[in-house]
Amino acid sequence: MSKFIDSDFASAARLTRRGMFQSVSGGLCGAALSYLVGDTLTGSAQLLASEKPGDLKPRPPHFAPKAKSVIHLFMNGGPSQMDLFDPKPELDKHHGQAYADRIAGEIEFLKDAGSLMRSPFKFAKHGQCGAWVSEAMPHLAGVVDEVAFIRSMFTTNLTHEPAVYLIQTGKMGPGRPTLGSWVVYGLGSENQNMPAYIVLDDPRGLPVNGVENWQAGFLPPMFQGTRFRSTGSPVLNLNPEKERPKTVANAERDLLAKLDQLHKTERPGQPVLDARIASYELAARMQLEATDALDISKEPQSIRDMYGIGREPTDSYGRRCLIARRLVERGVRFVQLYINQQIWDNHTSLASELKSACNRTDQPTAALLRDLKQRGLFDSTLVVWGGEFGRLPIAQLPPDKNERQAGRDHNKNAFCTWMAGAGIKGGTSYGKTDELGMAAVENRVSVGDWHATILHLLGMHYDQLFYEQNGLKEKLTGVEEAHVVKGILS
Numbered sequence: 001m002s003k004f005i006d007s008d009f010a011s012a013a014r015l016t017r018r019g020m021f022q023s024v025s026g027g028l029c030g031a032a033l034s035y036l037v038g039d040t041l042t043g044s045a046q047l048l049a050s051e052k053p054g055d056l057k058p059r060p061p062h063f064a065p066k067a068k069s070v071i072h073l074f075m076n077g078g079p080s081q082m083d084l085f086d087p088k089p090e091l092d093k094h095h096g097q098a099y100a101d102r103i104a105g106e107i108e109f110l111k112d113a114g115s116l117m118r119s120p121f122k123f124a125k126h127g128q129c130g131a132w133v134s135e136a137m138p139h140l141a142g143v144v145d146e147v148a149f150i151r152s153m154f155t156t157n158l159t160h161e162p163a164v165y166l167i168q169t170g171k172m173g174p175g176r177p178t179l180g181s182w183v184v185y186g187l188g189s190e191n192q193n194m195p196a197y198i199v200l201d202d203p204r205g206l207p208v209n210g211v212e213n214w215q216a217g218f219l220p221p222m223f224q225g226t227r228f229r230s231t232g233s234p235v236l237n238l239n240p241e242k243e244r245p246k247t248v249a250n251a252e253r254d255l256l257a258k259l260d261q262l263h264k265t266e267r268p269g270q271p272v273l274d275a276r277i278a279s280y281e282l283a284a285r286m287q288l289e290a291t292d293a294l295d296i297s298k299e300p301q302s303i304r305d306m307y308g309i310g311r312e313p314t315d316s317y318g319r320r321c322l323i324a325r326r327l328v329e330r331g332v333r334f335v336q337l338y339i340n341q342q343i344w345d346n347h348t349s350l351a352s353e354l355k356s357a358c359n360r361t362d363q364p365t366a367a368l369l370r371d372l373k374q375r376g377l378f379d380s381t382l383v384v385w386g387g388e389f390g391r392l393p394i395a396q397l398p399p400d401k402n403e404r405q406a407g408r409d410h411n412k413n414a415f416c417t418w419m420a421g422a423g424i425k426g427g428t429s430y431g432k433t434d435e436l437g438m439a440a441v442e443n444r445v446s447v448g449d450w451h452a453t454i455l456h457l458l459g460m461h462y463d464q465l466f467y468e469q470n471g472l473k474e475k476l477t478g479v480e481e482a483h484v485v486k487g488i489l490s
Contacts, residue, residue, distance in 0.1 A: 056196050056222065058188045061459025066423025066490075067382035068190070069328040070183060070454065072336045073321075073365060075357075076164060076207045077344030080391035080408055081416040082437035083354055086151050087123040087132050090435040091116055091393055099394050099436075114395030114406060116436070120351035129427030136358040139366035145427045146369055146378075147420045148488035152431025152440035155389050155447055158412040160208045160342070163388035166447050168213055170476045177217035177467075178225070179451065180334040182476045183458060185223045186465045191331030194290060195226035198332055200320040202340035203229070214336065218469055225336060228294065228323070293326050307367040313356070318364040325371050328381050344387055348398045348407040369420055382457050383420045390415025393436040413439035417450065423457045425490040445485055452482035457489075 082088045095118040121134040127144040140147070157163045162172035169176035177185070180197040189196030199214045207213060214225025296304065296319060307322045308314025317339065324335045343357040365385065372378040391408035398405045414433045420426065432442035452462035455476070462482050466473040 056184065056189045056192065058190055059186065061187060062461050062464055063459050065457065065459025067421065067457045067459075068380040069332065070180075070334050070382045070384065070458070071324045071328060071368070072180070072334070073361075073383065073385045074168075074207070074213075074336060074338055075344050075361070075385065075387040076338060077160070077342035077346075077357075078163075078387045078389045078391060078410055078415070079344045079357070080346060080350070080354060081151065081414060081433070082391070082393060083119045083121055083350065083408075084134050084137060084358075085132060085149050085416045085418070086414075086433055086437055087119070087134070088393065088433075088435065088437045091118040091437070094436075113409070114397045114403065116393055117350075117395035117406060117408070121355075127427060129429075131427065131429055136355050137362045139362045143366050143369045143420075146373070147418050147426060148424045148428040148430060149416060149418045150430050150445050150450070150485065150488065151416045151433060152442060152444050153386070153390070153415045153417055153447075153450065154440045154444055155412045155415070158389060158410040160345070160388065160410075163412070164207070164209050164213070167386075167388045167450075168209075169217065170448065170451060170478055174209075174212050174215075175217055177219045177223065177476070178214055179454065179476065180214060180225050180336055181216045181219050181223040182465060183334045183455075185219050185467070186455075186460050187333060187458060189331065189333045194293065194327070194330060194332050196332065197223065197225045197334045197336075198327055199225040199227045199336050199338070200323060201227060201338045203316060204340035207338045207340070208342065213338070218474065219467055225334075228290070293330055294323055296322050296326070303371065306371065308363045313360045314363050317361050318367070321364040321368040322371070325368060325375065325377065328372075329375065329377060346391070346407045347396050347409060349405050350407040353407070372421065378421050380422050382422045382424070382454065384417070384454065385419070386417030387415065390437075393438055411438070419453075419488060423489055425488055428488050430485065430487045443487065446482070448477040448480055448482035449485055451476050453485045453488070456484045 082091065094116050096115050099116045119134065121136045123132050123134050124141075125131065126133050126141040129145050131144040131147070131149060133141040133144060155163055155166060157166065157172055165174065165176070166172045168178045170179075180199075184196035197214070201207070211227075214227075216222075216224035292298075296309065299322065304310060304318075304322070307318035309318040309322065317337075320337050324337060327335050339357075339361065343353070343360065346353045346357075369378070369383060372381055372383070390411045390413075392411045394408070395403065395406035396409045397403065398407075414437055430443060431440060431445060433439060434441050448462075455462045455465060462477045462484075463475065466475045468474070
């Protein structure tokens with residue numbers, strides 16, 4: 001305590017007399033508040049981060065969770081539900097018939113619309129559950145008994161940018177915390193030597209909305225996602241250029257910690273400063289663990305082969321799926337994978353472009369589920385797959401009107417996602433769309449319901465995880481009522 005007061009007086013010497021007393025009183029009040037709050041918050045995850053800046057220690061959920069961590073495989077672009085998991089025999093029957101005029105009032109841009117279009121892919125039932133999967137995803141077809149398909153998702157916007165904002169943050173606009181940020185805000189992290197929320201984006205390019213896909217919004221900055229590279233150094237400038245003796249490095253860190261603390265006491269209530277200091281401290285702890293976590297050369301060749309690493313087109317996505325498993329194995333709370341740009345946005349050449357997207361991701365995704373299971377991580381890890389919306393059952397024609405190069409346009413009224421792992425009833429197909437796949441009609445699931453279900457599996461009530469801002473209790477699901485999708489829970 002005397003050292004703390006001495007440092008306060010030393011800094012106060014550079015201030016006015018009034019400033020000195022303000023600094024001392026603020027420090028004493030802060031110490032008293034810290035004592036009252038304690039290191040562990042009990043009850044619900046209603047953490048007010050301003051009271052505990054920079055704290056990512058594990059916090060208790062509202063109730064016993066099924067999942068400890070999440071791997072979110074975000075298929076940005078809008079995968080086509082009737083070409084992957086939701087077969088529509090009526091499209092075969094009515095292929096080529098005019099239909100666009102019936103939905104012209106509901107769909108905003110139909111200038112290139114053609115007739116009803118059957119899927120270019122054959123479907124078959126797979127697994128003991130008999131789930132329908134198209135031939136475009138042969139590897140996922142082999143693990144359907146572990147998967148719960150939600151075939152009745154719908155959203156509220158058919159433009160990529162707002163739809164991606166909605167699926168990521170619960171609102172159709174920037175400036176909001178993302179799903180991963182809310183999760184680590186509520187639960188903290190099991191591993192204090194690694195970021196709680198890690199993003200493995202595609203080396204080929206950023207997705208729509210760029211880095212805003214993993215921003216903390218109005219939450220304190222320490223809850224935003226941290227980008228890791230899947231090749232080369234995981235984090236640039238993580239290690240010093242020259243190695244120094246351990247005693248020298250430790251002394252340097254201790255000195256920096258004291259200087260940072262002195263700097264903070266003179267500038268209270270600065271969450272950006274708190275996050276910056278916390279990030280430097282985390283970087284020091286990461287130097288060994290992050291490098292080890294991303295070193296897939298330590299994996300047996302059979303495991304790397306299972307993910308498709310070392311050959312195209314699966315190498316990049318396979319690396320990131322394997323890294324995701326190694327990260328949750330080390331206690332990282334939320335891992336998010338992206339695919340570059342819009343490989344699922346198949347406005348033209350559906351048959352070839354959709355198959356190309358599946359070729360890049362299908363084998364690594366199925367390998368991730370198998371690997372989690374054989375490593376004993378499947379029952380504690382929730383794997384989530386899906387995009388921001390679906391596709392229409394009618395053809396979208398290219399400028400030359402060549403029907404052989406037709407694709408599908410956006411559809412906000414129906415799309416398919418799936419979950420697997422912790423707390424999920426594998427082999428489930430939940431909800432239905434109409435006979436053409438135009439709209440969800442049975443057990444409809446909103447984006448808010450989807451968010452509430454993920455939080456529920458992590459042991460959190462969606463309406464009790466909030467952040468007070470301007471007198472409002474801000475939540476991931478907003479002010480609208482949401483429902484947990486109990487039909488997919490074990």
